[in-house]
Amino acid sequence: MVLVFLITFYPFFYLLVVSFNKGMDTALGGVYFWPRAFTLENYSTFLNDPDWIKAFFVSAARTVVGAALGLFVTSLVAYGLSARQLLFKKFYYMLFIVGMYVSGGLIPYYVVLRQLHLLNTFYVFVIPTMLNIFFLIIAVSFFRDLPPEMEESAKIDGASEWTIFNRIILPVSKPLLATMALFLGVSQWNSWLDSAYFVSSDNLRTLTFRMIEIINKGNIPLDSRSAEYASQVAQVTPFSLQVTAMVIAVAPIICVYPFLQKYFVKGTTIGAVKG
Known part of the structure; x- marks a missing residue:
């Protein structure tokens, strides 16, 4: 060891x-x-x-915003899928599983981003990554294992679904949320392909892209x-x-x-x- x-x-x-x-x-x-x-x-x-400093703040901003959005959207969708009375649950699962294993390729993905007017904007870093299907499946399994009595007692007291999710489910899900936040944050911080392919402005270059750029140049400053x-x-x-x-x-x-x-x-x- x-x-x-x-x-x-x-x-x-x-x-x-x-x-x-x-x-x-x-x-x-x-x-x-x-x-x-x-x-x-x-x-x-x-x-x-200034180029390095700018790239550092871009990476920091996309890490914080991207991880927060990914954590919120993924956990929210997972909570909805974990509902026992949800209709067409198998159909939704099939869509997510197929989407996780089957990709349309880089060019169709680029076309979609262009149609959504996300190219060369900060949003291209955070919006496409808001839903992580791998953690979605894990979160669904976690939420299903929670005692149903917590939700039932909250509903008896008149709590809405949003109140149950925000006040009851999330506080008892700290291990899950911390793990998701760590992985999503590291993924955002280390990502450089989107900065290379979907961004042309120097003001949106990330720190990892600058590192890859200078490493590829070898001994050239x-x-x-x-x-x-x-x-x-x-x-x-x-x-x-x-x-x-x-x-x-x-x-x-x-x-x-x-x-x-x-x-x-x-x-x-x-x-x-x-x-």
Whole structure:
């Protein structure tokens, strides 16, 4: 287990070390466990580049909005499908299952987004992902296992369906909601294909797209400003800038996970086969 931990942990630790080391010094090799020439210039270059900062806020906004909408819509639809008296329940299930396993392809999907006027807008990041069918099926199973007496007693007291869902169902579903929020948030944060295919404005480029862009360019700087700055200070290199962007991209997920860990452990067992 120690060996597995070291193998999986060291690459992330190495990225952190390199991000705090001078880029030109890193290029000489020999930096493994701690910064040999400590510097903050890599982070200074990143934070002083408006394109990176703009991409960071776009990624943060789509993560918060996308995860919130996905969590709300998916849980709301799942609650409706979990109703025991729902008519045509099997038909609805068939539609969702077919939609999960069968895709129309990238071109029809692009045409649909264009007809909905979502291309080159922020909404293309959050609206198509509002309903996650995988978590929909899990949530339906979770809601069905809740004691029906809770809903019945609330209805006797005159509560509406929305009140039951908002005041009773959601508070007792924290493990499920935390797990869904974590996965949906990570998916939104790491997504870059929609930024590459469905967005042409530089103001809507995400952080992961910028990272992929600079990695694909290899040793070519992201733009002329970064190249000029690197030549002046002789400390920042394209590789050190790449590593810094990776560290900044991973940091929010690492910071959020400990707060959701206790719910995440419970939520991963939802839908398991019961003996």
